[in-house]
Amino acid sequence: MTNARTGGDLISVVVPVFNEAEIIRTFHERTSMVLNGLNGMRHELIFIDDGSSDGSYEILRELARADASVRVLRFSRNFGHQIAITAGVDEARGDCVVVIDADLQDPPEVIVPMVEQWRDGFDVVYGVRSERDGETAMKLMTASIFYRLLGRITNVQIPANVGDFRLMSRRMVDQLKLLREKDRFVRGLVSWVGFRQTGVTYHRQARTAGVTKYPLGKMVKFAFDGITSFSTAPLKLATWMGYVAALLAVLYLLSVFVQRALGHTVEGWATIMVAMLFLGSVQLICLGILGEYLGRVFTEVKPRPMYVIQERVGQVDEARQES
Ligand code: UDP
Ligand code: MG
Numbered sequence: 001m002t003n004a005r006t007g008g009d010l011i012s013v014v015v016p017v018f019n020e021a022e023i024i025r026t027f028h029e030r031t032s033m034v035l036n037g038l039n040g041m042r043h044e045l046i047f048i049d050d051g052s053s054d055g056s057y058e059i060l061r062e063l064a065r066a067d068a069s070v071r072v073l074r075f076s077r078n079f080g081h082q083i084a085i086t087a088g089v090d091e092a093r094g095d096c097v098v099v100i101d102a103d104l105q106d107p108p109e110v111i112v113p114m115v116e117q118w119r120d121g122f123d124v125v126y127g128v129r130s131e132r133d134g135e136t137a138m139k140l141m142t143a144s145i146f147y148r149l150l151g152r153i154t155n156v157q158i159p160a161n162v163g164d165f166r167l168m169s170r171r172m173v174d175q176l177k178l179l180r181e182k183d184r185f186v187r188g189l190v191s192w193v194g195f196r197q198t199g200v201t202y203h204r205q206a207r208t209a210g211v212t213k214y215p216l217g218k219m220v221k222f223a224f225d226g227i228t229s230f231s232t233a234p235l236k237l238a239t240w241m242g243y244v245a246a247l248l249a250v251l252y253l254l255s256v257f258v259q260r261a262l263g264h265t266v267e268g269w270a271t272i273m274v275a276m277l278f279l280g281s282v283q284l285i286c287l288g289i290l291g292e293y294l295g296r297v298f299t300e301v302k303p304r305p306m307y308v309i310q311e312r313v314g315q316v317d318e319a320r321q322e323s
Contacts (some may be wrong), residue, residue, distance in 0.1 A: 011035065011043045011115065014088030016062065016081050017308045020102040023211035024059050031100070031108040032067070038115060045070045047102075051078030064314040071314035079307045081213070081220075082184040083165060087307050089173055093316065098167045099186075103207045106165035110202045114167040123195035125173040126187075127165035127202050134206025139219075142173050146223050148232040150179035155299045156188045162199065163187070171195070182306055187227040192230070228296055235293060238286035245282045249275065 013031060017024065028045070035043040047064075049072060057074055064070040073087055085099050098108045098116050106127060114125040132140065147160040150273045164187055168176070175193045176186075191197070214222070227234065252275060 002134075009039050009041050010093060011038065011111075011220045012092035012094030013043065013045050013111070014085060014092055014097060014099045015045065015102050016045045016050055016084035016088065016099075017052060017056050017080070017102045018078065018084070018213045019052045019053070019054045019056060020192070020210055021059055023103055024056060024063070026208070027102050027104055027108075028063050029071070030104065031111075032069075034108045034111055035069075039184045040113065041115070043069055044092070044094065046091050047072045048084040048088045050080065050084040051075050063311050064196070069201040071316070072312065073144075073309050074311040074313075076308040076310040077078070080218075081164075082186050083307050085186050086184060087309070089168075090177060092173065094289050095170050096167055097173050099164050101163075103210060105205055105207055105249045106163070107202060107205065110165070110200060111167070113200045117198055117200060118167055118169060121196060122198045123169040124190055124197040125167040126162050126190075126197070126199050128159065128199040129161040129163070129204040130201045132204040135204075142219070146226070150188075150226055150230070153227070154188075154230040156191045156230045158187055158191055159199075166190070169195070180306065181229060182304075183193065183225045183229060183296050184286045185222070185229050188226055188230055224292060228292055232279075232293075234289045241282050241285060245279055249279070 013035065015027070015031075020027075024047075031045065035041075035045075045067075047060045047070065049060055057072070060070075060072045060074075071091070073091060075084070079087075089097055091097070096115070096168050098111055098114065100108060101113075110127055114127075117125040133187070144160040148160050151157050166187075170194060172190070172195055175195075176189060179189050179192075181189075187226065252271075256271075
């Protein structure tokens, strides 16, 4: 390990790729330019092909053959963005590790100020989006609600405008690698580890090509992972809903007595149906919440690896291995 943060340091750049054929070459070109401009630093680019089916892998393989700093891991199928990031970080050997999207929404030029902050002693330098082009108002609103909720019910504080674009120091990465949970919410895990963290502001661009690989369903799963990995508050929510439902039932019972005393005829079935439906739905919600946690316990208990690598291209930096 090099201790002095001067020349000779290795920076690893981890790039999850899922059907990004249209943009990979541009990404590689632009990012290499930035990395070559970093004073006295060597670099490695680690692409994780997360089961692409559009020829992304073939392009990556060519890149790796032409550029010795490129390494490619090909998953056996699509494992998801957070797992792809994890595999890349596991593979990285750098003194610092950057995680960046392949779609150029995170401008690689921002790596330069990130490295500066790292040299100043920060362990995590995350990208803070000052503006976000090409994102729907819906995405911005749900993100803001989600992170505020997460901050309230857990001790994981993540600003709404921070993604996975970040630089991490070696000691941060080593800690992160110890957290092997499978339903991963990487930015939460990084925040959980702690150390010295700071942000650099950047302007998030719209995608230059391709479409988002995060449809609504995946975003909901991601949000659930975020909350359930750091909080048991939803389990308590179930209890509270139970109390409220019970209280409402008692109030309703009283009102039935009053109606009776006043001589109103009670239209039995409609009211019973309402009460039944109400209780039924509260129970289903509670069961659902239990199910979410139980499902995650189930996932953790199975001793499966997090991902399966089908192929790899490119060599590990020899000089690095000796040190
Ligand atoms: N990605 C991935 N696996 C997936 C989905 C996405 O590796 O299952 C990659 C994708 O290629 C991109 C990054 O993760 O490099 C972020 O995805 P995307 O740009 O679609 O998300 P958004 O920016 O819309 O949140
Ligand atoms: Mg994107």
